[in-house]
Structure formats: C-alpha cells, structure tokens
Amino acid sequence: MAGHSKWANIQHRKGRQDAKRGKIFTKMAKDIILAAKGGGDPDMNPRLRLAIAKAKGVNMPNDKIDTAIKKGTGELAGGDIxxxxxxxxxxxxxxxxxxxxxxxxxxxxxxxxxxxxxxxxxxxxxxxxxxMFDRKGVMNFSAEKYTEDQLLEIGLEGGVEDVKAEDESIEVYCAPEDFSDAQKAFEEAGVESSSAELSYVPKxxxxxxxxxxxxxxxxxxxxxxxxxxxxxxxxxxxxxxxxxxxxx
Structure with missing residues (x-):
C-alpha cells in the first residue's frame, strides 16, 4: 500500500487544489448526486454522508450541496449521471x-x-x-497529532486492518464494509481525520x-x-x- 498518498501530497505542494476550486465543486456535486441516488437522508445513507463531508471539507457552499442532493433524488433535473x-x-x-x-x-x-x-x-x-488494486476505506491522520500505535489501538474495534506512516500523514485502511464503523470509532475517540474516502489501493x-x-x-x-x-x-x-x- 506504500505510495498511496504521495500523489495527494504532490498536489498539495503544487497548490493545485485551491487553484481549481470551481472544478472541485463540480466534481463534488457529481459525487453527491451519485450518492443521493441511494437516498437523500445522510443519516441513512453512509455514502451520501461521506460525500457531503468531503464537500464541506473543501468549503463547498451548503446551497450547492442541497441542490446536488435534490438532483440525485430526482427532485430537480440534472441527475442523469x-x-x-x-x-x-x-x-x-x-x-x-x-x-x-x-x-x-x-x-x-x-x-x-x-x-x-x-x-x-x-x-x-x-x-x-x-x-492489481484492492477496494479499501482509507483515512488520513496528521502524523504530528497521532502515532501509528494510537490509531491502530482505536481503530481495531472498528475493523481497521492496517496503519502506515506516509510522509507527514498516517494512513489507516479497512474493508469497505467496515468503513462507517471505523470512522465512528475515531469520532467517538475524538480523533479527527484530515480525509476519509473509499479508494482503490494498489496491492x-x-x-x-x-x-x-x-x-x-x-x-x-x-x-x-x-x-x-x-x-x-x-x-x-x-x-x-x-x-x-x-x-x-
């Protein structure tokens, strides 16, 4: 799994994220639309809850998030994606x-x-x-705030499989079906991730x-x-x- 976060770190160092804020919002909206097809209530739809969290993480306005949800549920046109x-x-x-x-x-x-x-x-x-890839839940944590042992101890009850230090961050991996439980375990412990997503990780x-x-x-x-x-x-x-x- 080594090297999974290096591309994200390269993007950060090049300042590409802020330079493409509008394009990021477009991508986030599509992610929300697709997630909302499984139901518009984030409390009942883990995928939608994750998509909304990612959108808020890049400061996407609430009205844009709400519009994307309605497109996904069919309340508004534009959800044919x-x-x-x-x-x-x-x-x-x-x-x-x-x-x-x-x-x-x-x-x-x-x-x-x-x-x-x-x-x-x-x-x-x-x-x-x-x-060549495994579908995994991937969560990133600051290496300045937490240690690998600390994250593994907290995450084991939530189904965490592996913890790897990568540059300035620590990546935590779990099976897709354990993703919600793993996130909940960290939230209840007051441990905040810098990002969380379902991803394809190279073997x-x-x-x-x-x-x-x-x-x-x-x-x-x-x-x-x-x-x-x-x-x-x-x-x-x-x-x-x-x-x-x-x-x-």
Missing part, C-alpha cells in the same frame, strides 16, 4: 484506474483515451488492471525513475482537468528525488 471506470496503462507501464461520472460516456471515454495515448499510454479492456507498486514519474504526473494532471474524471488511481511509487525536487 452514470459511474464508469476506465482501465489502462501509463508512462513507465504503471496501471491506471480512472473513475468518472458522466452524462455522456462516449465523450468521456474519447477524452480519456486521447490523453492516455498522448502520454504514451493506452486504454485497456475491463479487468486488465483492476485485479504492489511500480518504482519509477524521475523522467517517467514526471510524465505520469503530467498525465494525471491532464486527466484531473476533465470535468468527468472523479478519481485516478495508479500503482506507481513516486521517487523520493522528485519529492525533494518539488520541495526545493
């Missing part, structure tokens, strides 16, 4: 899973295929790389040299610029030299 996952290969032979939410699958697959091809990668058939990672890592970063940035792309998962381990270069 489907979830799709594209699989393929990127620079350095790394495996990619691209999660998208779209109202036009033909448009989205064409955009993703074009970007992969332009970066020297390729689109693959369904199932070609999915087996093993591919070590990249700096040139290949830079090409992969460029590809991932281009994919993230697509309004339909929600999340990108890779089995790459970004080299420490690149991290140090960006810090400098």
């Amino acid at each position: 489907a979830e799709v996952i594209y699989e393929g290969y990127g620079p350095g032979g790394v495996a990619l899973l691209v999660e998208a939410a779209t109202d036009n699958k033909n448009r989205t697959v064409a955009e993703v295929r074009h970007l992969l091809s332009k970066a020297g990668g390729s689109m693959g058939e369904a199932g070609c790389v999915a087996w 093993n990672t591919v070590e990249l040299d700096v040139p290949a890592a830079k090409k992969l970063m460029t590809l991932m940035e281009k994919l993230e610029e697509c309004d339909d792309v929600q999340n990108i998962h890779v089995n790459a381990d970004f080299p420490e030299e690149l991290m140090a270069e960006m810090e400098g």
Whole structure:
C-alpha cells in the first residue's frame, strides 16, 4: 500500500487544489448526486454522508450541496449521471484506474483515451488492471497529532486492518464494509481525520525513475482537468528525488 498518498501530497505542494476550486465543486456535486441516488437522508445513507463531508471539507457552499442532493433524488433535473471506470496503462507501464461520472460516456471515454495515448499510454479492456488494486476505506491522520500505535489501538474495534506512516500523514485502511464503523470509532475517540474516502489501493507498486514519474504526473494532471474524471488511481511509487525536487 506504500505510495498511496504521495500523489495527494504532490498536489498539495503544487497548490493545485485551491487553484481549481470551481472544478472541485463540480466534481463534488457529481459525487453527491451519485450518492443521493441511494437516498437523500445522510443519516441513512453512509455514502451520501461521506460525500457531503468531503464537500464541506473543501468549503463547498451548503446551497450547492442541497441542490446536488435534490438532483440525485430526482427532485430537480440534472441527475442523469452514470459511474464508469476506465482501465489502462501509463508512462513507465504503471496501471491506471480512472473513475468518472458522466452524462455522456462516449465523450468521456474519447477524452480519456486521447490523453492516455498522448502520454504514451493506452486504454485497456475491463479487468486488465483492476485485479492489481484492492477496494479499501482509507483515512488520513496528521502524523504530528497521532502515532501509528494510537490509531491502530482505536481503530481495531472498528475493523481497521492496517496503519502506515506516509510522509507527514498516517494512513489507516479497512474493508469497505467496515468503513462507517471505523470512522465512528475515531469520532467517538475524538480523533479527527484530515480525509476519509473509499479508494482503490494498489496491492504492489511500480518504482519509477524521475523522467517517467514526471510524465505520469503530467498525465494525471491532464486527466484531473476533465470535468468527468472523479478519481485516478495508479500503482506507481513516486521517487523520493522528485519529492525533494518539488520541495526545493
């Protein structure tokens, strides 16, 4: 599972999140719409509760959140969005899973295929790389506030499987079905996570040299610029030299 958070840390260091606030709101709204299809009450819908928490974490206005919920439940028009996952290969032979939410699958697959091809990668058939990843609940905590042992002790009752230190954060992993219980365990203990999501975690990672890592970063940035792309998962381990270069 090593390297899972490095892309998030790279984004943070480059200041990309704040620079794309409007685009982030669009992606969050789609996430809420899809979640609300399972019911508009967050108390009864864990996925919606998580989507709302993530939206509030980036300061998405409450009226936009409410509108997205109503679109998902069908109270308002605009909720005709489907979830799709594209699989393929990127620079350095790394495996990619691209999660998208779209109202036009033909448009989205064409955009993703074009970007992969332009970066020297390729689109693959369904199932070609999915087996390289595990679906997990992933929670991040500040390494300055908490220790691995502390988080593991609290999380065990909630189904936590593994705890890993990664840069300035500590990542906690659990099975998807235990995600709500794990979050509840930390909340009841007064331990606050910096982020929490259901994600695809690579079973093993591919070590990249700096040139290949830079090409992969460029590809991932281009994919993230697509309004339909929600999340990108890779089995790459970004080299420490690149991290140090960006810090400098």
